[in-house]
Amino acid sequence: MLKTLKWGIIAPGKIAQKFAFDLQLVEHNTLYAVASRNIEKATLFASKYGAKKAYGSYDELLNDEQVDVVYIANPHPFHAESTIKTLNAGKHVLCEKPLGINKLEVQSIISASTANNRFMMEALWSRFNPNIIACLDKIREGDIGNPNHLTADFTFSGNHSNEGRLLNIDLAGGSLLDVGIYPVFLSYLIFGKPKSIKAHGILHKTTGVDTHFSASLLYDNAIAQISSNIMSQSDMVAKIAGTKGAIYIDSRWHEAEGHTIQIEEKKVHYKVPKIGHGYCHEIIDCANCIRSGKIQSALWSHQNSIDLISILDEIRAQIGLKYPFE
Numbered sequence: 001m002l003k004t005l006k007w008g009i010i011a012p013g014k015i016a017q018k019f020a021f022d023l024q025l026v027e028h029n030t031l032y033a034v035a036s037r038n039i040e041k042a043t044l045f046a047s048k049y050g051a052k053k054a055y056g057s058y059d060e061l062l063n064d065e066q067v068d069v070v071y072i073a074n075p076h077p078f079h080a081e082s083t084i085k086t087l088n089a090g091k092h093v094l095c096e097k098p099l100g101i102n103k104l105e106v107q108s109i110i111s112a113s114t115a116n117n118r119f120m121m122e123a124l125w126s127r128f129n130p131n132i133i134a135c136l137d138k139i140r141e142g143d144i145g146n147p148n149h150l151t152a153d154f155t156f157s158g159n160h161s162n163e164g165r166l167l168n169i170d171l172a173g174g175s176l177l178d179v180g181i182y183p184v185f186l187s188y189l190i191f192g193k194p195k196s197i198k199a200h201g202i203l204h205k206t207t208g209v210d211t212h213f214s215a216s217l218l219y220d221n222a223i224a225q226i227s228s229n230i231m232s233q234s235d236m237v238a239k240i241a242g243t244k245g246a247i248y249i250d251s252r253w254h255e256a257e258g259h260t261i262q263i264e265e266k267k268v269h270y271k272v273p274k275i276g277h278g279y280c281h282e283i284i285d286c287a288n289c290i291r292s293g294k295i296q297s298a299l300w301s302h303q304n305s306i307d308l309i310s311i312l313d314e315i316r317a318q319i320g321l322k323y324p325f326e
Contacts, residue, residue, distance in 0.1 A: 005287055006032035008067040008091070010058050010082055011074035012045035015096060019071055019283075020049040022276035026283045035061035058082065062089040069290060071123070072096060075165060076172035077325060080105040083120065087112040092119040092290050094282070098177050098312065099305045101323060106309045110302045119290045121282075121297050122305045124185060126254040128281035131272040135240070135247050135259050136189065143261060145244030150190055150224040152183035152238035152253065157231055166230060167207045172323050174209030176201070176315060180228035182254045183238075184311055187217050187224035190240060193307050194219055201319025202229075210321050217311075 007023060009016050012034050023031050031051045036042035039056030046054035055061045061070070062085060069092035072082045080100045086093050093113070099122035100106040113120035126132055139147055156179070160166050166173045187194070199215035214227035238253035239246055245263035250256035255278050260269045275281065289297050296302045316322070 002028040002291070004028045004030055005068045005290065006030055006066055008033040008035065008061045008064070008070040009045075009051075010035050010061065010070055010072045010086070012036050012041060013073055016071065016073040017045070017049075018277045019073070019279045020045070020051075022279035023283060024049065025276045026280050026287070029283060029287055033061050033064055033067055058085070062086060062091065067091055069094065069119070069286065076177055077101060077170070077323070080109055083109050084112045087116045087118050087120060090116065090118065092286070094121055094123050094286050096123045097181055098122070098309065100309060101172055101177070102326065103306065103309050103313055106305055110306070113295050113302070117295060119286065119295050120302070121286060121289075121300055122308075123282060124181075124300055124308075125279050125282045126182060126185065127189070127300045128285055129255065129278055130274055130281065131249065131256050131259060132186075132189075132254075134270065134272045135249060138247065138261065139190065139240065139242070143244070144240065144242035144246055144263075146221065147190055147240050147242040148222040149241040150187055150222070150239065151226070152186045152224070153227045153229075153234055153236060154179040154182045154254065155227075155229050155232055155234045155236065157233045160230065162207055167204060167209055169208045169323060170325070173207070174204075174211065174321065175228045175230045176210050176213050176312065176319075176321065179230070180210075180213050180226075180315075181308070181312065183224075183226035183228060184215075184315070185308060186238060186253075187226055188304075188308055188311060191217070191219045191222050191224060193311065194224070197311065197314050197318065199315040199318040201315075201321065203319070203321065208321075210319060213315060213319055215315055215318075 033053035035055040042054040072095040194217035201213040212229035217224040238249040
C-alpha cells in the first residue's frame with residue numbers, strides 16, 4: 001500500500017487555492033499543513049481544504065517533521081529563498097513558476113536540491129496537461145511533418161492597480177515572468193533553446209514593469225513568434241505548423257482540453273480532458289518521483305528550468321527590464 005504523502009503549502013493565495021482543491025482529487029496525497037504570515041488566513045485556508053495544521057510563519061511549517069513535500073506559492077522574488085530553506089529542512093519541493101528570478105537563483109536552488117538529495121521541481125503545470133502531452137506526441141509521431149513555425153501568446157486585461165502585485169517591480173511583476181513564461185515554455189518544449197532571440201517590450205510608465213513583450217525565436221529550421229501582455233485580451237489559440245499540416249491548441253491553450261489537427265483542408269478536433277483545474281497531473285508526477293527516490297522529473301527537469309530561465313533572462317535584457325533587488 002502506498003504511503004500517503006503529506007503536503008504543506010507556503011503562501012495560501014489564489015493559485016494555492018486551486019492547487020489545494022486539486023490535491024484533494026489525487027489519491028495517497030493529502031494537505032497536512034498551511035503556512036502564512038497571517039495566521040488567520042492560514043487557519044481559514046486550512047479549514048476550507050481540510051489541513052490539520054495552520055501556521056503563522058513559514059519556519060513553523062518547515063520544522064514540522066510530518067510534512068513530506070511543500071508547495072511554494074509566494075511572490076516571485078521569494079521563491080529562491082523559500083525553496084532553498086525548505087530543501088535544507090529536508091523537505092521535497094514543488095515551487096510555482098518562475099522557479100527563480102534569474103539563472104543564478106535557479107542554479108542555487110538546484111544545488112540545494114542536489115546537496116540535500118531532495119526532489120525539487122518548478123511547477124510549470126502546463127507541461128503535465130494531457131492535451132499538451134497529446135500534441136507533443138503527435139508532433140513526434142510526424143502527424144504534421146517537421147514543425148517549423150509556432151505562434152503563441154498569453155494575454156489578459158483588467159484595471160490593474162499600481163500598488164498591486166502585477167505592476168509592482170519590487171515583486172518582479174509584469175507580463176513576462178507572470179504569463180509570458182507560458183509561450184516561452186511552449187516554444188522551448190517544441191523546438192528547444194533558440195539560436196537567437198529578438199525581443200521588444202513596453203514598460204509601464206509609472207512602475208517600470210513590462211506590460212507587453214513580443215519576441216521572435218530563431219532555430220535551425222523554425223521560427224517561433226511569441227508574446228504576452230496584461231493590457232488586452234486575445235483568443236489565446238496556439239498554432240504549431242509543420243511541413244504536412246498544423247496543430248491548433250484550443251483557446252487558453254496553456255490549460256485547454258482539446259486541439260485541432262489540420263492537414264490540407266481536413267480538420268479533426270480531439271478532446272483531451274484534464275483532472276480538476278489541471279494541477280493534479282503535476283502532483284501525480286511529483287508523488288511518483290518522490291516515491292522513486294528521484295530529485296527531478298523526467299518531464300520537467302532541472303536542466304529544463306535552467307534553459308527556460310536563460311531564455312527569459314535574455315528577453316529581459318533586450319527589453320530593458322531589471323528588478324531593483326538584482
